[in-house]
Amino acid sequence: MPKIGNIELPDFPLLLAPMEDVSDPPFRRLCKLHGADLMYSEFISSEGLIRDAIKSRMKLDIFDYERPVGIQIFGGDEEAMEMSAKIVDAVHPDLVDINFGCPVKKVVCKGAGAGVLKDVDLMVRLTKAVIKGTNLPVTVKTRLGWDESSINIDEVAERLQDIGVQALTVHARTRAQMYKGHSDWSHIQRIKENPRLTMPIFGNGDIDSPEKALEYKNKYGLDGMMIGRAAIGYPWIFNEIKHYFKTGEHLAQPTMADRIEATRNHLTWSMDWKGERVGIVEMRRHYTNYFKGVSNFKEHRLKLVTLESAEALFKALDEIQEVYADYQFV
Incomplete structure (x- = not known):
């Protein structure tokens, strides 16, 4: 069973992805009700938190019935990341997650999100700053690399584990792909098979049915998977996947x-x-x-x-x- 710090997760947990303007407490509550094992806040700008921006502060709201729950932050400045980690620490989530995967231009332009994929040294420094600012387990969500010709997830995974990251979720696309084209989980399988890596590795991208979830579980041998867009308007997907894993049969469609x-x-x-x-x-x-x-x-x-x-x-x-x-x- 995968563990993140002291957080015990069930065998092959299903994670709800942090989605901007979607993964707020009401939506998370629904997904929890229907079987999500670990959830995250919408991603929060470290600069916004420090400026005390109302919207950023509201995103820190977490509730006991959601646990375990992580708060996800992003930013391109080490000092801001460390300070925002301290602020996050004060609201007592179960973990802090860093977003190194968001492909949106306004985030990437600030050298944050997937923008950091071009500079692994900076990624490591930002991560160290967050680890320094919190007593909570720190995890990371990222992508395979900036584009097809610069897939660097192997180096990223090793270096992040070496500085104390406790779990890694990989969206199996490059930044250049945004949310288009097919995800390629074979790269995540490769890092999972790296004997140097002991932290849990979770896969993300294109899981939209119980069949696909089971196929990817068996094929790629990861520790769990994260579901994003397929849960929007359909929180039942978590229990449907779990039921299919157990029985090979489909739950009845929600009426x-x-x-x-x-x-x-x-x-x-x-x-x-x-x-x-x-x-x-x-x-x-x-x-x-x-x-x-x-x-x-x-x-x-x-x-x-x-x-x-x-x-x-x-x-x-x-x-x-x-x-x-x-x-x-x-």
Whole structure:
């Protein structure tokens, strides 16, 4: 069973990826309810934390029912990373994770996220700064390399373990690929097979079904896997994968009632955490995902993304429940 510091994880844990504007406490709570074993906050700018930016501070909110949970930070400045690690330490997550994988231009331009893949020495210095700033286990999420011709994950993994990193998650794409093309897990398999490496190695990229999860588990021999986009609007994926691992059979698809319940919970928790107005507005990006593939849904979707009050939204969800009571998902 993989261990990160004192955190005992189940055999082959399923991790929820830290996703900007998605992996907030309401969403994490749903994923935990449906089988996620380890979760992370949205990534937080070290500079934002030090400046006391409200949005960055809010992302530090964690709750006991989520544990184990990690807070993920990013940045390109050693001093800022050390100071932000101290701030994170004070809210007592179970671990601190460093993002060296985000491919988005505004992050990369600051020499942070995947920008650091071009400079492994800097990556090591930033990581050391975080380790110095916290008493918690430090883990890293990164990519294979900057592009196809500069895949350097082998060197990165060894050097990070040597300075005290306690687990590594690798998104099996380069920065150049962004989120396109196929992920290539053979590179992660190679570092897992490196006898020098003893820290847990987790794979990430393209896991979107129980079949694929089992195939990759058997094929690449990693310690666990991280799931991102496939969980958006479908938190059931974690338990579905676990059930398939155990039995080789599929759990029944979530029914319309299940989806309505998840949507109601998500909306309620969103309003509880963010306040009613912001909770309602920020929930709008999720409705399409919960009801993906439902036929003749346009009119209902339009209502969900335009209604302004909680009462009206819950009423609209009740209507959907009535209209689609016998709807069969395929």
